[in-house]
Amino acid sequence: MSNLFYQTKSARPVLDRAEGIYMWDTSGNRYIDGSSGAMVSNIGHSNPAVLAAMRAQMDKSTFGYRLHFQTESSEELARRTAALAPEGLNKVFFVSGGSEAVESTLKMARQYALTQGQAQRYKVISRMPSYHGCTLGALAITGYAPMTAPFDPMMRAMPKVPAPRAYLDGLDPDDPETGRHYADMLEARILEEGPETVLAFIVEPVGGASTGALVPPEGYMRNVRDICTRYGVLLIHDEVMTGGGRTGRFFGAEHWGVTPDLIALSKGFGGGYVPLGAMVARDDIVEAVMQAGGFVHGFTYAGNPLACAAGLAVLDQIEQHDLTGNAARMGAALTDRLRGLMQRYPLIGDVRGKGLLTAFELMADRATRAPLPKELNAHSRLVDIAYDNGLIIYSRRTRGGLSGDHFLVCPPLIVDETQLDEIAGILDRSLAQFMTEIPA
Ligand code: PLP
Numbered sequence: 001m002s003n004l005f006y007q008t009k010s011a012r013p014v015l016d017r018a019e020g021i022y023m024w025d026t027s028g029n030r031y032i033d034g035s036s037g038a039m040v041s042n043i044g045h046s047n048p049a050v051l052a053a054m055r056a057q058m059d060k061s062t063f064g065y066r067l068h069f070q071t072e073s074s075e076e077l078a079r080r081t082a083a084l085a086p087e088g089l090n091k092v093f094f095v096s097g098g099s100e101a102v103e104s105t106l107k108m109a110r111q112y113a114l115t116q117g118q119a120q121r122y123k124v125i126s127r128m129p130s131y132h133g134c135t136l137g138a139l140a141i142t143g144y145a146p147m148t149a150p151f152d153p154m155m156r157a158m159p160k161v162p163a164p165r166a167y168l169d170g171l172d173p174d175d176p177e178t179g180r181h182y183a184d185m186l187e188a189r190i191l192e193e194g195p196e197t198v199l200a201f202i203v204e205p206v207g208g209a210s211t212g213a214l215v216p217p218e219g220y221m222r223n224v225r226d227i228c229t230r231y232g233v234l235l236i237h238d239e240v241m242t243g244g245g246r247t248g249r250f251f252g253a254e255h256w257g258v259t260p261d262l263i264a265l266s267k268g269f270g271g272g273y274v275p276l277g278a279m280v281a282r283d284d285i286v287e288a289v290m291q292a293g294g295f296v297h298g299f300t301y302a303g304n305p306l307a308c309a310a311g312l313a314v315l316d317q318i319e320q321h322d323l324t325g326n327a328a329r330m331g332a333a334l335t336d337r338l339r340g341l342m343q344r345y346p347l348i349g350d351v352r353g354k355g356l357l358t359a360f361e362l363m364a365d366r367a368t369r370a371p372l373p374k375e376l377n378a379h380s381r382l383v384d385i386a387y388d389n390g391l392i393i394y395s396r397r398t399r400g401g402l403s404g405d406h407f408l409v410c411p412p413l414i415v416d417e418t419q420l421d422e423i424a425g426i427l428d429r430s431l432a433q434f435m436t437e438i439p440a
Contacts, residue, residue: 012387018045021412021419023392031387034423035394036412039208039241039357042268043317044412050273050313057309066094066303073308080315081278084250086259091286093279093295094303098240099133101264101277102202106137107297108262108281108289109200109234115288118232121199125189125233128160129398131210132202132238132264141202144210144398159193161185163207166217167350168369179219187227200234200262205252206354208241209396212406213352213359221256228261234285235260240277241357244268245318245413248328248355255354261285268413271314274307323413324355330415331355337424338409345431347372347438349404356413361406371404372438379405382434389433391426 002011013025021044023031036042043050057073064071078092093108095101106124113121126132128143139148140155143163148155164182166173171181190198203224207214228235237260242252246268249255263280270276289295301307318324335351338360342348349363362378364370372378379395382405386393394408411423 020044020046021415030390032391032419032423032426033412034386034391035408035410036268037272038267038394039246039408039410040267040270041272042244042246042413043271043314043323044414045272047271047273047313047317049317050271050310053313053316054273054306054310057306060305062306063301063304065300066298071303071305071308073305073312074303077308077311077315080312081265081280085263085280086251086253088259088282089261089263089280090283091281093281093297094308095266095277095279095299096275096301096307097133097277098238098264098266099135099138100299100302101240101266101279102133102138102141102236102238103135104279104297105202105236105238105262105264105281106141106200108279108285108295109236111289111292111295112234112285113199115292118196120196121232123159123193123198124200124202124236125159125161125186125193125198126202127163129163129210130160130202130204131208132204133240142210159189161189163211163214164217164220165211165214167352171217173215173217175217176219178217179221180223182217183220183223183227186224187231190227190231190233195231195233198231198233200236201228202236202238204238204240204242205255206242206247206357208357209394209408210398212361212396212398212408213354213357213410215352215354216256221253221258225258225260234262236262236264238264240264240266241268242354244271244314245324245327246355246357246410248324248331250318250324252354252357269314270307270311271317273310273314275301276307276311318413321414326415327355327413330411330413330417330420331358333417334358334409334411334415334420334423337420338427341424341428341431344428345435347435348431356410356415357408358410359406359408361404363404369404376438378434379407381437382407382430385433386426386430389426389430391423391430393427 126141266277
């Protein structure tokens with residue numbers, strides 16, 4: 001009987017070792033890490049250069065409290081991160097994960113508003129569905145009832161606008177009118193709330209677990225930026241999952257050339273080697289807050305030399321091996337393979353994504369977008385079948401009303417075409433097996 005408890009209902013095998021895109025359990029079974037854990041292990045497992053860099057740092061020091069020492073690795077990682085960030089965002093604040101990164105952006109936004117004499121701005125609008133983390137602040141802006149509902153009375157309910165799921169609403173995602181339509185909903189909500197009370201809008205440039213790699217329709221991101229600017233609302237990009245090259249650009253929002261005011265970063269940034277995250281902020285925001293007395297925030301383990309040394313080595317791998325470019329190329333190749341499966345399996349209703357943030361969605365009827373019956377538990381059943389066939393994928397069932405089950409297929413960015421064939425082959429077999437379980 002284990003003393004550990006997590007959310008998973010069924011116990012999984014014990015992990016023995018991992019290398020590249022593969023993982024092995026203690027019985028010797030091999031799995032393809034087709035979801036990079038939770039879209040974390042972007043450079044693959046057990047990268048020798050990263051392990052060597054970590055060992056070298058461990059021989060020097062593993063912890064130096066950030067208020068007692070500057071460290072070379074944190075200074076250098078901040079410099080490299082700022083160089084990758086959009087122009088004007090050169091201030092970096094390290095944390096140990098995605099929720100911490102999101103919390104940091106919220107608190108920085110709030111303190112900045114105070115320096116601008118805007119104490120009445122406190123509302124953070126987000127999207128439904130969305131996922132921004134499991135701490136209470138991040139949950140308040142998360143649009144995913146199974147995780148938020150038990151804590152409702154503990155949080156101030158923050159306003160939500162619909163995520164732009166054009167495919168569900170029967171709208172053309174390539175039509176700029178579609179992007180405008182969904183962005184208009186944000187403007188309407190800001191006006192309804194009272195613009196003088198709205199602090200920020202937070203958005204994942206490409207949706208992650210909550211929407212299953214939802215790519216915004218043409219014009220959406222640009223319109224959102226313009227609306228935020230018009231009403232003095234700070235724009236926060238949650239790049240926790242999209243950052244670090246996964247979508248084929250270092251930051252997901254680069255696809256649309258939009259510059260936010262604050263960015264939350266984690267997951268692929270540390271690549272699964274250490275808990276690592278960051279807030280990247282506009283220079284003048286940080287300067288105003290620092291001049292007014294400083295950022296009232298900070299985590300004990302933030303910016304520790306070991307985490308930052310690992311982060312630097314991960315960045316080196318991304319850059320030296322053009323893993324961002326490989327994510328774009330292999331993402332296109334993976335999408336082709338998933339579209340091939342879509343032709344053969346009518347229950348695949350949609351294939352979408354950017355780079356290697358790729359997903360497919362199961363539906364009972366492609367034309368009406370009707371969901372599979374809830375009792376089928378497709379989101380967990382197909383994951384289990386694939387797991388038994390040696391492929392790890394990630395799934396959610398989130399849509400209210402018109403609801404489907406989506407599956408993220410997001411291997412490490414080092415994946416090659418042969419390995420994609422292997423992934424597609426296992427998915428093929430798993431889907432065929434799942435079909436036999438659906439009552440006629
Ligand atoms: N934001 C997004 C977009 C995420 O996908 C996640 C995690 O899945 C988080 C925030 C929270 O990150 P963490 O689990 O590292 O706290």
